Amino acid sequence: MAELIIREAIRKGLQEALETDDRVFLMGEDIGVYQGSYAVTRGFFEEFGSERIRDCPIAESVIIGAATGAAMAGMRPIVEMMTINFMLLGIDQVVNHAAKMSYMSNGQIKVPLVIRAVTGGGGRLAATHSQNFEGWYASVPGLKVCVPSDPYDALGLLRTAIADPNPVIFAEHGLLYGKRGEVPDGHYTVPMGQAAVRREGTDITLAAYGRMVYTSLEAADRLAERGVEAEVIDLRTLQPLDTDTIVQSVEKTNRVVIVEENWRTGGFSAEIASTVHEAAFDYLDGPVGRVSGHDVPAPYNANLEDLQIPDADRIIAEIEKLYSL
């Protein structure tokens, strides 16, 4: 058992994939000589060389398109998109090509591609560098979406993503890279579509992913002080989505709030809320709540950015409003 931060856990997953599978190679901007914009690929260029650690020009559509082609031809490319914001320049290659090859070829063509991208706000990086688009990708048939929140899941899900025969969007929250946790030395994997209960409780269910798991846990701690026990569920993947774990929790708590950093309008929390309504209607004591980012671009001002992103206060206020707890 080793204690790693998320950055190290992802690095470990990439390293072992490069060491054990000749088909694996990395593509991205500044992943080689520069050692990675978020230092995830530090040392790789020296160790594995320019053929397998491919520094690419600033052309996201070309990077994803070329990686898709390589995956179709039997390689196992892992792309680093630096951030999910810049990935917008390559979204056509993701949605119109990588995601559809299997279906349009009647299953003859596989695209075993992993696209890693930093997601999320809170870093004082302003409106164009602070967005959460993983929910968009989760709505596209043919794509899978991982949203790990701790080192154990980051490594376990990355292993699963690399082994998957489909394109996987691996969204890494920029403020969680330093998050520390225990990671077994031996091989293990984390399956997609299996949420984790991070805190057990009987009074209300909070379902979240990524950084919002920690915000939800903070809210749960404060609720506990007044005798309200919240159960906190970490979704871990958005596609596939583990509805069962949420519903099972709601059968016990009869109340649920979905917490998401993304904008409220059209956010993935709306999809989850609707699904839970349908599946757990008879168990609910009130409407499924949602706490999301306010529908404005991320402000540069620190105080305003903190207001834009959900915090424990807003989660508690939503619970009080909906359920009078």
Added chain:
Amino acid sequence: MDGQDVLGVREASDEAVKRVRSGSGPVFVEAMTYRFRGHSVADAQAYRSRDEIGAWRENNDPLGNLRNLAMAEGIMEESDFVEMDREARAVVDEAVEFAENSPEPPPEALFDHVYAD
């Protein structure tokens, strides 16, 4: 071409624009230049040496080159540039002071200007 050569870039651009306007098709101007600073404050610039950056700044700064040329040609004097630097510094200092002395925006400002009025 040498992208550090201000007048050279101007001349080449003039020529390129003339050719395009005359209808003889597109023109590609490749101006080789050098970035004095990193991409951002997070860029430690491990990919190049301080000596390399220093040498470029010292010997091939487009602004410095133009300044030297203007003085050699007797178009401007050292004191003109000192005054220009002073003015530029004053503008920036004033902007910084304004920003640092401005009150924090109120919470409701979060929702301003998402759409134009």
